[in-house]
Amino acid sequence: MPIDLYLLHTKLEDLKKKYQNLSYLETDPICFPKQYQDPLDIEVVSFISCLYAYGNVKSIQGFLKPIFLNLGKSPYQTLLGQDSKFQSVLSGLKVYRFQTKKDNQIFFRTLARVVAEKEKKSPLLESYFLDSKEVFEETKSIQRFQSFWEEELKKTSGKKNLSYGLQFLIGKSTAKSPKKRLSLFLRWMVRNSYPDFGLYKKIHANQIPFPLDVHIQKLIQVLGITTRKSFGVKESYLTREFFKQLNPVDPLLYDFYLTRVGIIEKCNATYKKDVCETCYLKEVCLVFGSATGN
Numbered sequence: 325m326p327i328d329l330y331l332l333h334t335k336l337e338d339l340k341k342k343y344q345n346l347s348y349l350e351t352d353p354i355c356f357p358k359q360y361q362d363p364l365d366i367e368v369v370s371f372i373s374c375l376y377a378y379g380n381v382k383s384i385q386g387f388l389k390p391i392f393l394n395l396g397k398s399p400y401q402t403l404l405g406q407d408s409k410f411q412s413v414l415s416g417l418k419v420y421r422f423q424t425k426k427d428n429q430i431f432f433r434t435l436a437r438v439v440a441e442k443e444k445k446s447p448l449l450e451s452y453f454l455d456s457k458e459v460f461e462e463t464k465s466i467q468r469f470q471s472f473w474e475e476e477l478k479k480t481s482g483k484k485n486l487s488y489g490l491q492f493l494i495g496k497s498t499a500k501s502p503k504k505r506l507s508l509f510l511r512w513m514v515r516n517s518y519p520d521f522g523l524y525k526k527i528h529a530n531q532i533p534f535p536l537d538v539h540i541q542k543l544i545q546v547l548g549i550t551t552r553k554s555f556g557v558k559e560s561y562l563t564r565e566f567f568k569q570l571n572p573v574d575p576l577l578y579d580f581y582l583t584r585v586g587i588i589e590k591c592n593a594t595y596k597k598d599v600c601e602t603c604y605l606k607e608v609c610l611v612f613g614s615a616t617g618n
């Protein structure tokens with residue numbers, strides 16, 4: 325059955341109204357950059373937060389909170405300074421899932437060096453996505469950004485190959501995976517409305533891939549947007565194309581609100597009475613429809 329775009333749009337707008345409230349930011353890694361005013365701080369904190377945004381919310385927060393505390397009032401200035409304060413950040417780093425303490429130290433030393441080599445103005449990292457004509461290319465830009473970091477991380481580590489943890493952290497440039505953490509970083513940096521920051525001006529909101537995290541992967545199935553079971557970068561762009569029908573200029577508008585259905589409402593893409601009966605999406609959800617006959 326074709327998707328009723330009008331009804332879906334209405335339900336997504338309802339969802340947006342519900343979750344467009346500052347208290348819901350606490351359930352998302354965007355809560356970290358939201359604590360800063362200076363665009364330079366927002367950008368470096370966003371980059372760090374997105375790269376480590378895998379695993380559950382509690383473990384992400386447990387790892388990142390002490391780091392940002394140690395980086396002080398201005399994480400950008402601490403990275404730039406590379407002084408004793410930065411050294412104590414490095415020694416305080418812990419293991420995080422696939423990253424050893426050493427991996428994390430190499431990453432932070434690399435970030436500090438890259439930041440120090442840049443002009444002291446915002447944005448710091450946008451140019452690494454762009455080609456020589458300063459254009460964002462769908463098929464190449466995220467890979468280009470990853471290749472840049474792969475080389476910089478190798479430089480810092482002094483090794484020809486990256487460790488598993490460092491490779492996982494930045495993602496493999498040649499992989500066809502959905503590159504969801506970098507897509508999320510782009511969403512934060514490019515979209516200029518709530519809850520994102522709009523710091524990057526050369527990349528447009530309708531150019532970036534839809535961040536296909538596990539919650540979105542489930543939701544686009546139950547909403548009938550895709551029948552695919554495996555997700556790669558191609559599906560990220562196909563999902564963005566679908567949402568362009570609802571908003572051609574800002575197709576990622578509903579990403580934050582949709583992920584709340586997974587994170588807060590605990591949608592598991594299966595019918596559970598207590599969860600589904602109060603869900604704002606039940607009228608457009610295939611799972612709810614087939615379980616209840618509605």
Ligand code: SF4
Pocket residue numbers: 546585589590591592593594595596599600601603604605606609610611612
């Ligand atoms: S109705 Fe249930 S399965 Fe469907 S989106 Fe809502 S919580 Fe998920």
